[in-house]
Amino acid sequence: MQSDEYGGYVDSYDFVGTGDAHDDEGMLLVPGQPGRPTDANFDDPKVASMPKILLMGPRRGGKTSIQRVIFQKMSPHETLFRLEATQSLERAIVDHTPLCRFTVWDFPGDFYEGDETVFGGAASLIFVVDAQDEPYDHVLQSFTDAVTKAIQLNPNIVIEVFINKVDGELFLSDESKYDCRRDVYTQVNYELEDAGISPDNINIRYHLTSIYDHTIYEGLSRVVQRLIPQLPTLESLLNVLVSQCSMEKAYLFDVVSKLFISTDPGPVDMQSVELCSDMIDVVLDVSGIYGLGPSQLELGHAAAAAESNSVEGADPNSTSENKDGFDVPDELVGTLISQAPAEDLEEEMVDPDSAYDSESASVIRLSNGMVLYLKEVDTMLALVCITRSENFRKKSLINYNIGCLKKALRALVDNESL
């Protein structure tokens, strides 16, 4: 619904290197500079230092569709007729929330050349294969070539294979999907051995994906999680939260792309992730109807709301109880929390008319006694918790603990940018 608001910047440039053929239509709204389009410059050290995700694969494999569906909110059905074959490298910056920033390099089909500048700083290479286009041997041969080159130039690169388009009549059963994955896996290993590389030495992960369901979010979430250096800290922060509040599960979501960037160490149930991600849709859609406001109005209200909040927070009982309750096992986490400048938290500069703001929160109650609780924890970042309703009674306590998490996240980001 709100696709325009969070549009990503797409820079399309000639691969030969005349780097200034900029599209004017795409704009990036950088948090902190509300509403101001930034001329994305990929030589800017800040952008250049972001992790790179490369999308490669055969023609019509679905690389651009994946990119559009996830990062530009194109509807999956539209990709059928609105996209042309990608002729030249297209690069996009994904920077909605401070913890999760990266660039996506979408290559033309069957393009596997690449030098230092391409593979050098790349964090991951996503190879997109069309599962409905058998046989795969030719494609996987080029894959092997690309992989060989990539790991020569950059031994740290992570290889991800997206077995895409596992939807439609060919893949009605889970069985057929797993068969397909096994086929690709065996062939890749065979090809690699042929090329004289031991498959055990490179880390290749396989994902079954389709843009028509949640699998593509799942696959990309796993890719993106690897790019976040603070991931272990995030996990331990969430772990503390979950155990202190007796929650079942907690996820951190990038609200715009709906990728989940971290969770507590408990087992991940994709069904619950999907539900949480659908909840984000609900929150954004409902807020888009009732919560968009002219910016002048927003000022007065934010002030009022902030003040009434601080009154609630001053409840002496809950505060003291919580301070002891929020027991921090990790030394790093401890220092992070104490460093956090509490009073600046409200100073976040976000587009003031945005539907998702610092007060965004939502509670959804389900008939099976579960409660989904969503709360804003950073610019375009949402914490979504799943908890039993009997553990959701002391909401102010939970809010306090989430407040602590929020401060810690902020400190984590500030530390990094120093």
Next chain:
Amino acid sequence: MAKKKVLLMGKAHSGKTSMRSIIFANYLARDTTRLSPTLDVEHHHVRFLGDLVLNLWDCGGQDAFYESYFERDRETIFRSVELLIYVFDIESDSPEKDFDHFSGVLEAIEENSPDARIFILVHKMDLVSLEEREAIFEDRKRVIEQECSNFGVEHFHIFGTSIWDETLYKAWSEIVTNLIPNIRLLESHLNTFCKVCDADEVVLFERATFLVISQAQAESSGDDHLLTGPGGDSKEATTQAAFASPSGGADGVPGLDEAAQPSADETNDTSSTTGLVVPPDDLDSAAGPSNDTPRHAARTPHFDAHRFEKISNIVKQFKLSCGKAQAQFQGMEVRNSRFSAFIDAFTANTYIMVIVSNPNVHTAATLLNIQNARDHFERFIPRI
């Protein structure tokens, strides 16, 4: 228990079964491609608002069937019809033939069920480009009106609809509210409730279909003052307008239905008997933190005109996701700095949505109000 016979007619492939599946069987628009043409007449019983049973006759639209509808089964089909819904395909390649059937249907209805209410849907509007949509619809509407008047049919409604947007919901909401007898009374009670909650808007949805049954809005007087600036005087005026005493709402109850007469008496003291929490406006305005900000700054009646249908869609989609996760949706609360929305199971057959933008109204107060209003509304939400 009241059974109401509803005829769903129109040419083949005009989308009758698709719209029925979306509204009453929770289909998503894209799932309707799986439906196959309807053969002869399919009967469906749809329970609406608990006690109201719609006996839906989905009539296959092939020409051959019409012959039997008009000849052999004429009485069976057209007798004691409560509601006729006739569907036109906007992109029909033979409009003349459509009208052949249409006039036949009108004639048969006039003959067998002269009291039937008639709704005409000009469907698949999405196939017409946005710029032309209005003009083409008006054009088609004129022809249909002409046709109707030829047969002496005066009371009918025409809607332009599409399964791909909210227009279908809107049309069906209007169709079904036509079947609810004491709808005016319900509306006035809802108005009172809206005032008591200091809500911007209150909407009542049917539980199974999430069609809109009734709604109430706060008076929008606050908006004008906003433009003139938050002066002290205008603030007073705004407050007064928005909080006209709760009992005031009951005076203007138009056309009370006899069936619900007993509960009407209670309207006057809604706030006291049912224990609703009235916002402590005067009490805390002196000490309240937002003393200098305009009280109803966000009371903006400029919301999207199709918002209820969109909400219906959002909730229905989410209900489906819940189903996948083996759970059922009960209620939700969504907020940001400008509003709070509460969507909650209300009476046995309804959901309620309350939108509050006044930051001084606490969540707990609204939830308590919803809780306490339940029994009150339960008593006169249509039991037919």
